[in-house]
Amino acid sequence: MARLELDGVSKHYGDFYAAREVTLDVAEGEFLVLLGPSGCGKTTTLRAIAGFVEPSAGTVRIGGKDVTRLPPWKRNTGLVFQNYALFPHLTVAQNVAFGLEMRKVSKADAATKVNEALRLVRLDHLGDRLPRQLSGGQQQRVALARALVFRPDVLLLDEPLSNLDAKLRNEVRVEIRSLQQRLGITTVMVTHDQEEALTMADRLVVMSEGKVRQVGSQRDLYERPADRFVAGFVGRSSFLEGHMSGDTLTTPGGLAIKCARKIAGEAVVALRPERVFVGTEPVTTADNSFPGEVEFVSYMGGLIDIHVRLSEHDQVIAQVPNHDGSVLPAVGDRVHVGWAPTSAVFPAEHNGMDG
Incomplete structure (x- = not known):
């Protein structure tokens, strides 16, 4: 060697x-x-x-x-x-x-x-x-x-x-x-x-x-x-873009997303699907909780991907384990998704200045 x-x-x-x-x-x-x-x-x-x-x-x-x-x-x-x-x-x-x-x-x-x-x-x-x-x-x-x-x-x-x-x-x-x-x-x-x-x-x-x-x-x-590019190629991500003020990202679709960092200016965050919660009721355990409509459900055996439309401009993917007796939402169902501020990953480029 x-x-x-x-x-x-x-x-x-x-x-x-x-x-x-x-x-x-x-x-x-x-x-x-x-x-x-x-x-x-x-x-x-x-x-x-x-x-x-x-x-x-x-x-x-x-x-x-x-x-x-x-x-x-x-x-x-x-x-x-x-x-x-x-x-x-x-x-x-x-x-x-x-x-x-x-x-x-x-x-x-x-x-x-x-x-x-x-x-x-x-x-x-x-x-x-x-x-x-x-x-x-x-x-x-x-x-x-x-x-x-x-x-x-x-x-x-x-x-x-x-x-x-x-x-x-x-x-x-x-x-x-x-x-x-x-x-x-x-x-x-x-x-x-x-x-x-x-x-x-x-x-x-x-x-x-x-x-x-x-x-x-x-x-x-x-x-x-x-x-x-790295955030999208290594693993999968939902990308949410908007304007940062303090620790809040406001998207073109009107979502106010709490983040773990304070950044000034235009920004993009990457959200990993396994860190998104999904349910029929608001996610009270997460600082970010939004209603949406299921657009697509992908059954992959042990895991299930649920694509949720939050606004005309914003969509996220939630990945959930396929437990015995799990009840899956169907396309067109209204659901709520949520995630913690620390779950939003900031790719290094194009993210303004730290505030």
Whole structure:
């Protein structure tokens, strides 16, 4: 394992920047996840680390060594591609051994290393099979074994679970995280899946339009988002906009919302759905209580989302647990929602001045 550093890494094609001044410091043994929508720059950043994209500017260092201009085979990184990129005509063992052959490892040493790698991913009994004879989860583990077989300093994962069904994704991500912790290998993973990122990462990097928007723990990003984009992308939020005077936000729809901070000027608050109470009577336990009409109900098994229209301009989502015997409101029902002042999160940008 090794420390990974990116210092002002940019990649542009003409006037278009796929990545812009990305600066990151990944500690030895850390699991860092690059999270963002398609086209945000996360895969370009990952491929710049791997050596498949040459930065237009900036520096990539692995273990303190500048590898910015080195080709992929001269930097000790292992990459798991999104589509696994297995050779269909080679057996599992031959696929895993391919990188060792490129590094001129002797056949005897290669056989030992391949067996060790396959044992790590619990596929040592399937070395003679072809990729088409394996399940999707098994193919993913072959690709992981191939990336680990030469013990890289940094493991790179490019949306490695995107081709798996939901149940298998849950199982394999636990396997990957457990293996990474056991080996203590520095790892960078790219994903657009929030749940995947939140459950696997030591730290998250949220990206948009080629830029890093925020770096931090899951709690940092959820509780203290740097801007509206982060608040909307990490978890879900209802956004309420208006004019702040003291600790009260007045929205265009006429709501007077009590907040935990005093801000002067135009502002926006983000309200997490699990922190909104909903009932048939006014919520007397919350400083903010408003009547509204149910516009949509989304049944998700253990949780239920209730979309409530409070005014022509204002809507919130309440998320409630699905308890035994729960009575759910229907579309068109009149309800009351409420939340505490501390439940309204202020993204850092566009929020006037503290009063």
